[in-house]
Amino acid sequence: MLFLIIKRILLGLITLFIVSLITFVGTEILPGDACTTYLERQAFGEQLEACYRRLGLNVPAYERYISWAVNAIQGDFGYSLSGEMPIKEVLGPRIKNSLVLASAAIFIGIPIALILGIVTALWRDKLPDVAISTVTIFAMTIPEFISATLLILIIAIWLEWLPGIVIVPTDVSFFELLPNIILPVIAIAMIMTAHMARMVRSSVIQVMASEYVQMAILKGVPYWKMVFKHVLPNALLPAINVVALTIAWLLGGVVVTEVVFNYPGLGRLVIESISNRDLPTVQALAIILASIYVSINLLADLMTLMLNPRLKTLQIRK
Amino acid sequence: MTEIIQKVKNLSIGFKSKKGEEILILRNISTNIKKGETVGIVGESGSGKSTLALAMMGYVKHGLYTIGGECEFNSSNLLKMKNRDLEKIRGRKIAMIPQNAGQALTPNLKIGYQIDEALQLHSDLKEEEREQKISELLNKVRLPSPETIALRYPHELSGGQQQRVAVAMALAGTPDLLLLDEPTTGLDVTTQAHVLELLNFIAKDTGTSMVYVSHDLGAIAQVSDRIIVMYSGEIVLEGPSRDILKKPIHPYTYGLLKSIPKLSLAGLPQSMPGSQPQPGTMHRGCSFFDRCDFSDEKCKSNSPQLEYLEELNTSVRCFNHKSLINDSKVNQTVNKIKTSLKDKEILNISEVSISYAKQNLLDQVLNRISDDNPTVKDININIKKGETIALVGESGSGKSTILKSIAGLLRTKGGVIKFDQKRNLSSDLKERDPNDLRIIQLIFQNPDESLNPNHTVEEIIAQPLKLYFGLKGEELKKNIKELLQKVRLGEFYMSRYPRQLSGGEKQRVAVARAFAAKPDIILCDEVTSALDVSVQAAVLNLLQQLKEDFGTTYIFVSHDLAVVRAISDRVAVLYQGRLCEVGPSKDVYQFPSHPYTEVLLGAVLEPDPDIKPKLVAEDIVEEKPPQKGCSFQGRCSRILGDICKNEIPPWQITNSGNSIRCHIPLKELQKDQIN
Numbered sequence: 001m002l003f004l005i006i007k008r009i010l011l012g013l014i015t016l017f018i019v020s021l022i023t024f025v026g027t028e029i030l031p032g033d034a035c036t037t038y039l040e041r042q043a044f045g046e047q048l049e050a051c052y053r054r055l056g057l058n059v060p061a062y063e064r065y066i067s068w069a070v071n072a073i074q075g076d077f078g079y080s081l082s083g084e085m086p087i088k089e090v091l092g093p094r095i096k097n098s099l100v101l102a103s104a105a106i107f108i109g110i111p112i113a114l115i116l117g118i119v120t121a122l123w124r125d126k127l128p129d130v131a132i133s134t135v136t137i138f139a140m141t142i143p144e145f146i147s148a149t150l151l152i153l154i155i156a157i158w159l160e161w162l163p164g165i166v167i168v169p170t171d172v173s174f175f176e177l178l179p180n181i182i183l184p185v186i187a188i189a190m191i192m193t194a195h196m197a198r199m200v201r202s203s204v205i206q207v208m209a210s211e212y213v214q215m216a217i218l219k220g221v222p223y224w225k226m227v228f229k230h231v232l233p234n235a236l237l238p239a240i241n242v243v244a245l246t247i248a249w250l251l252g253g254v255v256v257t258e259v260v261f262n263y264p265g266l267g268r269l270v271i272e273s274i275s276n277r278d279l280p281t282v283q284a285l286a287i288i289l290a291s292i293y294v295s296i297n298l299l300a301d302l303m304t305l306m307l308n309p310r311l312k313t314l315q316i317r318k
Numbered sequence: 319m320t321e322i323i324q325k326v327k328n329l330s331i332g333f334k335s336k337k338g339e340e341i342l343i344l345r346n347i348s349t350n351i352k353k354g355e356t357v358g359i360v361g362e363s364g365s366g367k368s369t370l371a372l373a374m375m376g377y378v379k380h381g382l383y384t385i386g387g388e389c390e391f392n393s394s395n396l397l398k399m400k401n402r403d404l405e406k407i408r409g410r411k412i413a414m415i416p417q418n419a420g421q422a423l424t425p426n427l428k429i430g431y432q433i434d435e436a437l438q439l440h441s442d443l444k445e446e447e448r449e450q451k452i453s454e455l456l457n458k459v460r461l462p463s464p465e466t467i468a469l470r471y472p473h474e475l476s477g478g479q480q481q482r483v484a485v486a487m488a489l490a491g492t493p494d495l496l497l498l499d500e501p502t503t504g505l506d507v508t509t510q511a512h513v514l515e516l517l518n519f520i521a522k523d524t525g526t527s528m529v530y531v532s533h534d535l536g537a538i539a540q541v542s543d544r545i546i547v548m549y550s551g552e553i554v555l556e557g558p559s560r561d562i563l564k565k566p567i568h569p570y571t572y573g574l575l576k577s578i579p580k581l582s583l584a585g586l587p588q589s590m591p592g593s594q595p596q597p598g599t600m601h602r603g604c605s606f607f608d609r610c611d612f613s614d615e616k617c618k619s620n621s622p623q624l625e626y627l628e629e630l631n632t633s634v635r636c637f638n639h640k641s642l643i644n645d646s647k648v649n650q651t652v653n654k655i656k657t658s659l660k661d662k663e664i665l666n667i668s669e670v671s672i673s674y675a676k677q678n679l680l681d682q683v684l685n686r687i688s689d690d691n692p693t694v695k696d697i698n699i700n701i702k703k704g705e706t707i708a709l710v711g712e713s714g715s716g717k718s719t720i721l722k723s724i725a726g727l728l729r730t731k732g733g734v735i736k737f738d739q740k741r742n743l744s745s746d747l748k749e750r751d752p753n754d755l756r757i758i759q760l761i762f763q764n765p766d767e768s769l770n771p772n773h774t775v776e777e778i779i780a781q782p783l784k785l786y787f788g789l790k791g792e793e794l795k796k797n798i799k800e801l802l803q804k805v806r807l808g809e810f811y812m813s814r815y816p817r818q819l820s821g822g823e824k825q826r827v828a829v830a831r832a833f834a835a836k837p838d839i840i841l842c843d844e845v846t847s848a849l850d851v852s853v854q855a856a857v858l859n860l861l862q863q864l865k866e867d868f869g870t871t872y873i874f875v876s877h878d879l880a881v882v883r884a885i886s887d888r889v890a891v892l893y894q895g896r897l898c899e900v901g902p903s904k905d906v907y908q909f910p911s912h913p914y915t916e917v918l919l920g921a922v923l924e925p926d927p928d929i930k931p932k933l934v935a936e937d938i939v940e941e942k943p944p945q946k947g948c949s950f951q952g953r954c955s956r957i958l959g960d961i962c963k964n965e966i967p968p969w970q971i972t973n974s975g976n977s978i979r980c981h982i983p984l985k986e987l988q989k990d991q992i993n
Contacts, residue, residue: 209380215422218375219487220409220439223401229435233426309471310425 005302012294019290020072020283024065027279033057037277068283077284080273087284090269095288098265100174101181101188101258102250109189110196110243114236117200121235122227124205132197139194148187148260155183165262184261188254192246199242200235207235237308244300252289323495323527324351324374324412329387331369331378332597341598343369343382345551351495356521356528358542358559360535360574362594362850363821365548368417371497371531373397375412376404391495410440413488417500419480423472430468433487440491455486459516477713478509478937485516489524496528502537506712507877511921511931514540533850535578536923539563540931547571550595550605553624557632560927567632567639569610577855579884581922582929584904586862586884589855593820604636612638663739664703664871665724665839670733671695672716672723672895691945692731694719694895696966703838706865706872708886708903710879710918714940716895717875721841724873725760726750737838756786759832763844765824769816775802775827776812782834801830804867805860822853826860833864842874846881858885879922883907891915894940896949901976910988912978914950948981956982 035051036043043051052058056067071078077087116136120129139147156164166180207213208231216230255267262268266285273281305311326349332342344366351357351374361367372379373389376396388395391407399407408414416422423432430452437448456464459482472480481501488496498517502510518541521528530541538545538559545562547555547570555568566572573590580587592609604610604617616637624635636642673692681688694716701707709717722728723745724735730745737743737757744750759782762768769778779798783789789797799809805826816824825845832840842861846854862885865872876882882889882903889906891899891914899912906915913934920932935953943949947963954962958981967981980987 211416211418211421212424214377215414215416215484216424218372218377218408218414218416219436220405220407220491221435222405222439229427230424234424308426310473 004305008298008301012298015294016287016290020069020287021065023283023286024061024068027283028061030279032277033279037279072284072287077287078280080278080281087281090281091266091284091288094264094266094269097177097263098251098267100177101184101254101263101265102247104181104185105189105192105250106243106247108185109193112189113193113196114200114239116193116197118204118227118232120197120201121204121208124208133201136194136197139190140198142190143256144187144191144254145256145260147190148184148257151183151187152260165260166264180261181263184257184263187257187261188250192250196239196242196246200239203238204231204235207231210234233307237304240304240307241297241300244296248289248293248296251292252285320355321353322350323353323391324529325390326350326370326374327388327390329370329373329389330385331366331373331382332385333382335598339598340385342385343551343597344373346387347551347553348387349546349553349556351527351529353494353527354525355544356530356542358538358545359529359531359548360533360538360545361548362533362574362852364550364594364597366551367531367533367548368499370548371414371499371529374495374497374529375408375414377408405439409436409488409493410491411493412495412497413491413493415481415484415488415496415498415501417503419484420472420477422484423480425472427471428468429470429472429475429483432472433468433483433490436487436490451490455489456483458489458520459483459486461486477505478513481505481509481513482516485513485520489520492524493526496526498528498530498532500532500534501530503532503534506937507879507923508712508917508921508933508935509937510537511923511933512937514923515931515933517541534923535563535575535851535925539925539927540923547574551597552605552635553633554606554635555632556624557630557634561630561632563925563927567627567630567642568634568636569612569638569642570606572642573609573611574852575925577852578925579855579858579878579880580924581880581883581907581919582924584883586858587855589859590852591856593822593850593853612636612641614638662703663700664737665701665873666734666736666739667697667699667701667720667724668734668736670697670720670723670735671731672719672728673731674719689731691943692895693943694723695943697733697897699890699897699900701839701871701873703871704865704869705888706874706886707888707890708874708876708882709890709892710876710882711892712877712918714894715892717892718843719895720892721760721843721873721875724839725758725841726755752786756782756835757838758841759835759837759839760841760843761825761828761832761845764848765821765828766816766848768828769824771816773815774812775807775814775816775819778816778827779830779834782831786835797834801834804833804864805830820853821849822856825849825853825857829857829860829864833868833870836868837870839871839873842872844876845874847876847878854881861885879907879918880924891918894943894949896943897979898950899976899978901972901978902974905972905974905976910972910978910984911976912950912980913954913956913982913987917953948979958982 035048035055035057039047039051056064068078075088077091079085080087080090116132120132123129152164155161162182163180164183213226213230216226221230252266252270254265255271257263258265258268259271266289269281270285273285326347329344329347330342331344332340335341347370359367359370369379369382376389376399378384378397384397389397391412396404396407433452433455434448437443437451443451452468453464456467461467461479461482467475475483501517502513505513514537517528520526528541530538532538542559545557545559546553547562547568549570555562555566555571562571563575566575576588577590578587590609595605602621603619604613604622607613607617610617622635622637624633626633671692672694673689675689675692697720699707709720711717719728723730726743726745726747735743735745743754776798779801780794783794783797798812802809802811807823807826816827819827846857849857858881861872864870874882874886886903889901889903890897891906891912893914898914899906907919911919917934920934923931935955938953940952944951947965948954948967951957951962961981967979969977969979970984971977972984978984978987
């Protein structure tokens with residue numbers, strides 16, 4: 001078991017190393033560099049040389065990679081180009097904001113998704129299923145830029161209940177941020193919940209059709225006891241991995257929603273730094289998002305392993 | 319008159335087709351289960367036997383519904399009962415033992431909990447008493463060390479142990495009626511015999527009524543007092559078990575009994591033509607009309623009613639049953655097999671060993687396999703051209719593993735596989751040239767999985783023809799048609815997809831595909847295990863016919879000793895990847911034989927209530943072959959002592975040319991086995 005965890009962690013680190021290499025090589029291959037971007041038309045002669053010296057671009061690429069990697073491991077990603085401030089300071093509040101958004105969406109979305117998925121599965125093909133399934137499929141298919149825009153139109157502009165876009169500074173306290181995030185959370189949670197509810201539904205239906213559930217019924221186990229003891233533990237196990245992927249997606253992948261609501265999260269930072277050709281920040285973001293994916297997936301796999309007695313013994317035997 | 323505990327009255331169950339038609343799975347079934355009796359329900363897949371058993375618990379599967387009739391238990395109709403009331407009957411009054419205990423036990427709950435759950439629901443015992451009771455129940459089903467078993471998860475037990483747990487769970491509620499749905503199908507022969515013996519013991523011990531559902535007349539014969547034979551949703555024959563097995567008066571039962579290979583008879587069983595009609599395709603007349611040898615004009619347009627014959631205490635659904643009353647040649651008429659054996663050896667397997675052990679990095683780099691106790695070891699078999707040799711043994715005996723290595727699908731650890739006495743076949747598939755691949759073809763157990771569902775029959779058979787012979791256009795079509803004809807399928811099958819075929823038809827396509835390559839050797843891996851008995855006989859006959867036509871050599875793997883007896887010239891018995899006995903099949907099936915062969919033969923169930931299985935050894939499951947000594951030492955009832963534990967036994971050869979690997983001298987072996 002311990003051996004397995006160590007092995008998985010090592011594999012995760014190798015993945016991160018490869019990601020860092022790819023992003024580094026990628027930014028290296030692109031024409032131009034940080035200094036030509038920054039200096040624009042003055043990028044020649046003495047000024048360019050000075051910039052190279054200042055940013056340390058005058059040494060070979062592999063040396064730069066090593067020094068960058070060593071610093072990155074210590075949490076120092078260097079300076080961003082646009083603001084000339086440490087990337088660490090740029091990232092900090094963005095990560096916090098993304099975490100706030102993601103956890104709000106998770107705390108609201110996951111319980112709803114589970115309940116909807118289970119209800120639709122247990123009342124399969126009956127009225128609750130038909131009604132909820134119609135709504136979830138609808139929610140899945142509307143792109144978030146439309147649902148987000150509609151939310152702003154109805155709740156912020158017509159009803160004037162909540163602010164439509166986030167115009168507070170990136171580093172405000174949680175309670176000041178709260179009213180601002182309600183609409184983005186709804187927009188994200190809609191899609192996420194719909195997807196997960198469908199997944200839970202099919203998983204529960206599959207388990208309900210299994211021989212051991214039939215056996216439990218024939219044993220005389222009362223319906224709800226059967227659902228909680230025999231169905232759900234087995235049906236929800238595969239959901240762990242889906243939840244993990246959703247969390248990772250919430251942290252870095254909800255670009256569209258963040259842009260529509262002008263929300264200062266990681267996703268928008270990715271877009272901003274790419275369009276500003278802020279290569280150091282792009283590199284830092286790539287590494288951070290990759291680490292989020294790797295670590296969350298690792299956690300999910302370990303959890304599945306712990307909860308599934310079948311896998312547990314298999315691993316121990318090996 | 320004994321008390322009736324379950325009364326099934328005019329029961330019909332069916333489903334609505336996409337067109338809105340009502341399609342019947344069960345048609346107007348009526349029968350009574352008496353107190354203390356064991357009723358066997360027999361039929362092929364799709365005959366509705368499981369649906370009937372489930373209905374007896376008031377359970378109808380998702381998608382099906384009751385069309386009419388009732389299942390009466392304690393004078394209330396289970397099919398109209400509310401779930402809350404059913405919960406008090408299920409598990410307490412009527413309990414079910416499922417077919418596949420491995421899948422019927424909830425994977426995330428411990429064995430002890432699952433039995434405890436039944437006790438909590440159906441008894442008033444306190445926690446400590448329940449714990450006591452769990453141990454008692456596990457003891458009763460003869461599981462070793464109940465306390466540790468109770469703490470395990472279902473997947474940590476072997477198939478036989480899981481089945482025993484299911485029995486213990488069913489007994490927890492002390493039911494009046496036990497329903498058993500194919501409780502031994504999928505178990506090894508020896509395990510199956512042990513579980514049946516346990517069930518018989520329980521029936522006597524507790525006086526519980528049992529309904530035993532199975533496709534296997536051999537198992538039914540061992541347990542039941544009365545037999546109900548079902549065919550496409552109807553009861554076609556019902557009566558005392560001995561009469562039905564000895565003098566079947568319904569043509570279907572008659573044909574079924576004749577199509578079962580029997581240990582006592584050499585040669586192939588007679589097959590029944592055709593297959594059971596799909597639900598919804600039935601027209602007027604008798605549902606068995608197409609396949610019946612005794613039918614006449616009347617059967618075509620009129621469906622016979624179930625007729626009770628007072629003098630035989632039997633009900634039969636046939637107009638012409640009288641012609642069968644005096645004709646009871648069930649145990650005769652078998653097609654003798656002819657083999658044109660040539661002296662030329664076509665495949666020499668020498669000193670082959672195969673390992674599944676995970677290799678360490680160094681060995682992987684050096685591309686070698688190191689394992690001092692490999693899964694399969696010391697296999698030496700020389701196969702003559704035109705011979706059918708069978709590899710038999712329980713699961714884990716390495717029979718399929720050897721087959722895979724011959725096919726090149728699995729690398730051997732050591733040894734040589736030589737074709738035609740000159741060509742060494744590499745154990746690595748990539749190193750075999752196309753001709754090496756062509757000469758050996760495989761037919762798999764399950765045609766559902768071995769045929770690509772997105773290819774038509776034509777495409778499936780065309781592939782080897784294109785690959786090995788480069789055929790195209792008309793030539794290709796002509797060859798495909800010929801092959802289909804050889805396996806007795808019409809031309810119109812060419813455009814069909816596997817899902818449009820029945821099990822037997824699919825296996826015929828798989829056979830045609832194998833023969834398309836014009837191979838010298840065909841490896842058959844449990845080719846009839848997934849088929850119904852009547853279809854199995856037809857496939858066996860087909861294989862035999864093709865062999866006579868083409869002079870092919872078969873290597874036949876099966877766990878079913880009766881099937882092996884029917885088709886093979888020579889048999890090799892394997893235990894834990896080591897050979898125990900090799901010899902001509904008629905000799906292997908006679909004494910003296912290796913103690914393991916004796917165990918296997920003793921456990922075979924014959925469809926005859928007078929032939930009882932002999933249980934010689936315990937059905938323990940061994941995970942790994944022993945490091946040294948005889949492979950069978952762990953289970954042998956005749957173990958001599960240290961010599962068996964330390965030394966690999968020598969080959970002893972009987973007068974008839976049968977080789978037995980045992981330390982016990984032949985004369986001694988024979989002496990005990992005859993008694």
